[in-house]
Amino acid sequence: MNVNKKLFMFFSLIFLVTLLAACGNSAIQSNSNSESSNTEESTEQQGENAGEGTIKVGSILPFSGVYASLGKDLSDGMKLYFDSVDWEVEGKTIELIEEDTEADPQIALRRVRKLMDQDNIDILTGAVSTAVAYAIRDDVDTNKLPYLASHAGGDDLTRGQRSDYIWRSSFSSWQIGHSMGEWAYENVGEKMYVAAADYAFGREVSAAFKDAYTAAGGEIVGEVYPPLGNNDYASYLTTISGVEADGVYGFFAGSDAVRFVQQYEQYGLKDKYTLVGSGWLVSEDLRESIGDAAEGIFASSFWDYSLDTVENQEFVAAYEEAYNRRPTVESLEGYDAARVIVEAISTLGGDVSDPDATVEAISNVTFTSPRGTIEFDKDTHHIIQNMYITETVIEDGRTENNVIHTIDSVQDPGE
Amino acid sequence: MDIIGAQLVNGVSYGLLLFIITCGLSLVFGILGVLNLAHGSLYMFGAYLAYSLTVTYTQSFWIALLVAPIVVALIALVVERTLLRPTYHLGHLSQVLLTFGLAYVFHDIAKFVWGSNVLSITVPPIFSGSTSIFGQTFPVYRLIVIIVGIAIAVMLWLIQDKTRWGAIIRAGLSDKEMIGALGVNIKLVFTVVFVIGGVLAGFGGVVAAPILGIYPSMEFQTLILALVVLVIGGLGSIAGTLVASVLVGVVETFSRFLFPELSMFLIFGLMAIVLVFKPNGLLGKKVA
Numbered sequence: 246m247n248v249n250k251k252l253f254m255f256f257s258l259i260f261l262v263t264l265l266a267a268c269g270n271s272a273i274q275s276n277s278n279s280e281s282s283n284t285e286e287s288t289e290q291q292g293e294n295a296g297e298g299t300i301k302v303g304s305i306l307p308f309s310g311v312y313a314s315l316g317k318d319l320s321d322g323m324k325l326y327f328d329s330v331d332w333e334v335e336g337k338t339i340e341l342i343e344e345d346t347e348a349d350p351q352i353a354l355r356r357v358r359k360l361m362d363q364d365n366i367d368i369l370t371g372a373v374s375t376a377v378a379y380a381i382r383d384d385v386d387t388n389k390l391p392y393l394a395s396h397a398g399g400d401d402l403t404r405g406q407r408s409d410y411i412w413r414s415s416f417s418s419w420q421i422g423h424s425m426g427e428w429a430y431e432n433v434g435e436k437m438y439v440a441a442a443d444y445a446f447g448r449e450v451s452a453a454f455k456d457a458y459t460a461a462g463g464e465i466v467g468e469v470y471p472p473l474g475n476n477d478y479a480s481y482l483t484t485i486s487g488v489e490a491d492g493v494y495g496f497f498a499g500s501d502a503v504r505f506v507q508q509y510e511q512y513g514l515k516d517k518y519t520l521v522g523s524g525w526l527v528s529e530d531l532r533e534s535i536g537d538a539a540e541g542i543f544a545s546s547f548w549d550y551s552l553d554t555v556e557n558q559e560f561v562a563a564y565e566e567a568y569n570r571r572p573t574v575e576s577l578e579g580y581d582a583a584r585v586i587v588e589a590i591s592t593l594g595g596d597v598s599d600p601d602a603t604v605e606a607i608s609n610v611t612f613t614s615p616r617g618t619i620e621f622d623k624d625t626h627h628i629i630q631n632m633y634i635t636e637t638v639i640e641d642g643r644t645e646n647n648v649i650h651t652i653d654s655v656q657d658p659g660e
Numbered sequence: 661m662d663i664i665g666a667q668l669v670n671g672v673s674y675g676l677l678l679f680i681i682t683c684g685l686s687l688v689f690g691i692l693g694v695l696n697l698a699h700g701s702l703y704m705f706g707a708y709l710a711y712s713l714t715v716t717y718t719q720s721f722w723i724a725l726l727v728a729p730i731v732v733a734l735i736a737l738v739v740e741r742t743l744l745r746p747t748y749h750l751g752h753l754s755q756v757l758l759t760f761g762l763a764y765v766f767h768d769i770a771k772f773v774w775g776s777n778v779l780s781i782t783v784p785p786i787f788s789g790s791t792s793i794f795g796q797t798f799p800v801y802r803l804i805v806i807i808v809g810i811a812i813a814v815m816l817w818l819i820q821d822k823t824r825w826g827a828i829i830r831a832g833l834s835d836k837e838m839i840g841a842l843g844v845n846i847k848l849v850f851t852v853v854f855v856i857g858g859v860l861a862g863f864g865g866v867v868a869a870p871i872l873g874i875y876p877s878m879e880f881q882t883l884i885l886a887l888v889v890l891v892i893g894g895l896g897s898i899a900g901t902l903v904a905s906v907l908v909g910v911v912e913t914f915s916r917f918l919f920p921e922l923s924m925f926l927i928f929g930l931m932a933i934v935l936v937f938k939p940n941g942l943l944g945k946k947v948a
Contacts (some may be wrong), residue, residue, distance in 0.1 A: 310875065313776045443921065469920050476872045476881060479670040483796055487663050500778040500875040507780065508871075513790055513797025534780040534873075616827035 270349040299338045300590060300597055303366035305356055305377070308345040309426045311499070312373045314530065315575045316345075318372065319395060322579025325567055326587070334587050335595030342366060348373060350380030357381045359585050361388055366598040368393065370582050373575075375399030375445060382406050393607060395582035396575060400449050403627035404659055410600060412607050412626045414619070415578045416547050417657045418449035421523045424632035424652050425494065425545040426457020433519045433543070434491020440481060440505075441496035443470035450496050451522060458494075466490050478505050479642035482512040493518045498525035503534045510538035519543065527637045529573045532644045539644045542637045548577045548616035549635050549646050581614050588612065617651075625659035665795035667917050668910065673802040675909020676809025679902055682886040683812060684860030689898025691833050691853045695752065696746065697759040700883030702764035702858050706732045706865020707874045708770055711779045714925050721784045728937065729862035736858025740851050748850075763879065766823040771876055781866075801870060808867060812860070813902050829853060888927060892934045894944020903942055 255437060291601060303325065306316035320343060332339045342364050346353035353372070360366045361384070369385065369392040372378040378397035385392045386408040394402060394413040398421065403413055429437060437458060441451035447470065455465050467488055469481050493514070497505045502525060509515060515538070520526075524546025527539045550561065550571060562570040572580075589606040590597060597603050611620035617631040634650040685699040694789050706728045713724035739762065747754045782788065787801045820826040831839045840846045872878065885908070893904030908927060915926040934942060 313876070471916070471920060472924055474881065477674055479674060479802070480667060480913040481920065483663065483666045483670055484917055486796060500826075500873050500878075503778050503780055503875075504871075504873050508799075511790060511797075511799035511801075530777060534778050536780070536782060 254337045256630065262420055262546075276572050283627075286506045298336070299340045300334070300595070301340045301342060301364060301366040302586060303345045303357070303360035303364060303369045303371075304341060304343045305360070305369070305381075306343065306369040307348040307373050308343075309645055310347045310349075311533070312348045315396065317459045318530075318573045318575035319373070319579035319582075321568055322394075322564070322572065322576035322581075323370075323583040324579075325564055325576075326580045326583035328567070329563070330587055334590045335593075337590070337595040339587070339590075340490055345376050346372070346374070348439065349376065350374070350376045353377040354380050354384065355651075357384055361390060364621070366390070368586055368603065370395050370586065372397040375402065378402050378411075379406060382408060382411065382436055385410055391597075391600050391603040391607065393582055393585060395578050399445060400657075403625045403657060407626060407659075410604055412621060414582050414621075414628050416630070418446055419453040419657050420547065420632060420652075420655050421545060422450035422455075423457040424451030424655055425523070425543075425634070426454050426459075427461045428545070428634050428650060428652075429454075429492060429494065429521050429543075430458055430461035430463040435462070436464050436490045436492075437521075438466055438485055438488055438493045438518070439468040440485065440493060441468075441470055442473045442475070442498070442501055447473070447496045451494065453520065454496075467534050473501065475501060476504070476510045476577060479512070482508055482514055486512060486514055486517065490518055493520050495520055495522040497522070498528075499531070502528070502531055506535050506542065507538045515541065521545075522637065524574055527635070527644070527646060529571050532646075535644070537639060537644065539637045540639050543649075544635050544637070544646070545632055546574060547630050547632055548574050549633055549648055551626045551635070551646050551648055552615065552617075552633070554613075554615065554617070554649070556613055560615040577615055581616070581619070584612065584614070585610050618654075622656055622659070625657055627657045627659065629654050631655065662794040662796065663917075664928070665794035666798075667913055669793055669796075669798060670802075671913035672906060672908035673806050673909070674808050674913055675906035677868055677871060677911055678885060678889055679809050679905035680805070680812060681861070681864035681882060682815060682866065682889045682901055682905060683898060685886050686890055686893070686898055686901040687816070687860065688854055688857035689890065690898065691829055692850050693752070693833075693896075694748075694755050694854075695759070696854075696857065697756060697883065698739070698762040698766060699759075699857070699861050700879035700886065701763045701770075702732050702736060702861035703865040703868070703882060704770055704874075705735060705766065705783075706862030707869040708774050708779075708865075709862070710866040710869055711774070711781055711874055712779050712920025721781070724781075725863070725866050728866050729859045731867070732862025733855045733858040736861075737851065737855050740854040745847070745850075745852070758868035760923060763883070767877065767879065774874075776876045779862075781869045781874070783870045805867065805871070809905075813898070814887075816898050854908040888931050890941075892931055892941055894938075897941070897943045900941055900943030 247370050306319050307313055308316045327339055344356035344360060346356055369390050372394055374397045375397040378394055389410055392411045396415050398416050398418050400418050439451050441447040471481055495505055509520060521543040524544045527542050527544050529550050532539050561572060564576055588610045592606045593602060608621050608623050619628055619630045622629050632652040632655045633648045635646040636649045637644050681703055685696060688694055709728040709731055710724040713727055743758060747758055771883055783801050787804055789800050790797045791800055828844055828849060832846050836846055870873030889901060889904045889908055911930055912923055912927055915923040938941050
């Protein structure tokens with residue numbers, strides 16, 4: 246190989262490394278656009294000339310990229326509820342227009358503008374990534390488009406970034422983290438170590454946990470924030486194993502959660518410290534991959550598969566029959582968001598032409614969801630809901646979550 | 661002191677895991693001069709195939725360890741014969757573009773076949789236990805990875821330096837035309853080397869799966885690290901790859917221990933420093 250070729254290889258290599266590092270995910274995500282537009286067409290209940298008798302609901306979810314499975318569950322949950330009312334409310338047909346956000350704020354903004362300008366949607370829902378929700382906030386606000394956030398949990402969306410037209414039926418980071426604090430102090434011990442993925446959500450949840458835990462009298466003996474998508478926790482776990490503590494609070498989701506929980510056991514930490522975290526650490530779709538290592542974890546969430554209520558059993562049965570798999574917490578979010586929309590349209594008598602009346606109707610929605618009774622806080626526009634502490638146990642050779650404690654009507658402070 | 665020792669074991673284990681994944685890439689680059697950006701995808705196929713074999717068909721990690729690399733090698737064979745061969749005279753850019761494009765194609769195929777859920781593999785019972793070193797608990801599997809990594813390094817060295825095949829391969833690298841004139845089928849040599857690269861990628865996928873997990877876009881995450889190792893070690897040098905893998909493993913482990921927020925930055929920092937002082941990498945061949 247001669248000098249020039251060698252040099253060229255070097256530069257192209259370095260260029261590629263930077264390219265991959267900088268935009269690896271977003272480049273990957275732009276692949277499967279066509280997939281989402283197929284779903285889009287199939288879900289349109291009316292043809293092109295849908296006229297006066299339809300209410301258009303726009304949905305922005307990630308159907309490709311890292312959050313693709315969350316987007317699919319949310320979408321399936323929504324469709325399950327719309328199916329149960331035959332896509333009709335007050336004589337109007339509901340038309341669901343789905344757009345793929347790829348978890349990219351810029352793409353999401355373009356999709357939302359398309360939904361507003363071309364499709365003339367009446368109500369917007371969705372967003373998994375909080376960055377997406379923040380990115381579309383101003384457009385939604387100035388265009389007076391009623392928007393029901395069905396996943397994105399960033400605290401600020403119903404605090405500093407609050408808008409008259411934005412309501413949230415899912416959860417806030419604060420609710421997830423804070424609910425575990427007091428319980429951990431009373432049931433785990435007085436000293437805890439915090440390990441959370443280093444991104445906005447992980448930081449917000451663990452900060453809320455720390456506040457609640459120290460307010461209850463506990464002491465945080467150390468904290469570490471591995472990068473999001475970290476592939477090996479060996480080093481962090483070795484550090485933690487040298488610490489005097491009663492438990493570890495871990496905030497990880499997706500593939501991070503699988504690796505963290507498995508390696509936590511492999512490195513012998515499971516015998517030394519109780520592991521507590523959020524529901525995503527032991528979520529329905531991950532526990533099979535995690536295996537027995539998940540046993541003994543305590544997690545806080547606003548819904549769990551095992552919740553023993555009539556509403557939840559009906560929801561679970563219907564979902565399993567429709568999709569032949571267990572619902573996840575995202576499926577529930579989609580299901581509830583669809584119901585909030587339908588109930589709001591119902592109180593309006595099917596007239597969604599006035600956005601102010603529509604958000605007013607959303608704010609008054611209250612019902613008993615599979616997760617318990619929910620209502621909206623009219624000051625913060627955020628949902629008031631029960632939080633549950635679950636324990637993961639082994640039943641019939643596989644792990645299951647059991648709800649062991651309920652914290653009633655948790656309200657986000659809104660500041 | 662104990663904790664330093666324990667972190668060192670972590671670092672070496674992680675480093676050799678990187679070596680197992682990267683050595684195939686390094687071999688192919690060293691001999692064919694092709695930077696195979698689809699290497700990560702072959703690695704991913706190894707992991708996913710191992711998952712299918714252990715969970716659905718055979719339930720055996722050992723069979724997966726044997727079969728998955730062979731299947732991946734077949735994929736590599738098809739890729740080399742049909743797609744890569746026509747590009748040999750076109751130069752590096754078209755090869756880089758081709759293999760990078762392939763990586764995206766493979767990404768979508770894997771997503772279509774295995775879905776976007778996170779999967780994992782359990783290791784056989786004899787590896788699944790833990791042992792104590794420096795007063796710390798270590799999974800036995802991590803120590804096995806160290807042994808496997810060293811074994812592969814020794815094997816590659818023996819083949820390249822001590823066998824006739826190795827001599828042909830090295831000769832082919834220096835002067836293609838001459839070795840062709842001497843009656844060696846250089847095209848066959850290239851195919852064989854690319855297939856061996858595929859075997860190593862598939863093997864790496866199986867070995868890494870229990871530690872790193874199996875999930876969509878795992879191949880891109882690994883490819884970045886593999887390229888960093890390749891650049892630090894020196895392009896196309898197996899010994900350099902070994903040294904660089906262990907170095908990256910140890911540096912990343914200790915930076916996670918000492919400055920957790922900076923770990924990724926420090927790896928790229930290390931690469932930059934190596935490039936400034938040794939543009940050919942630590943053990944890269946001198947530019948002829």
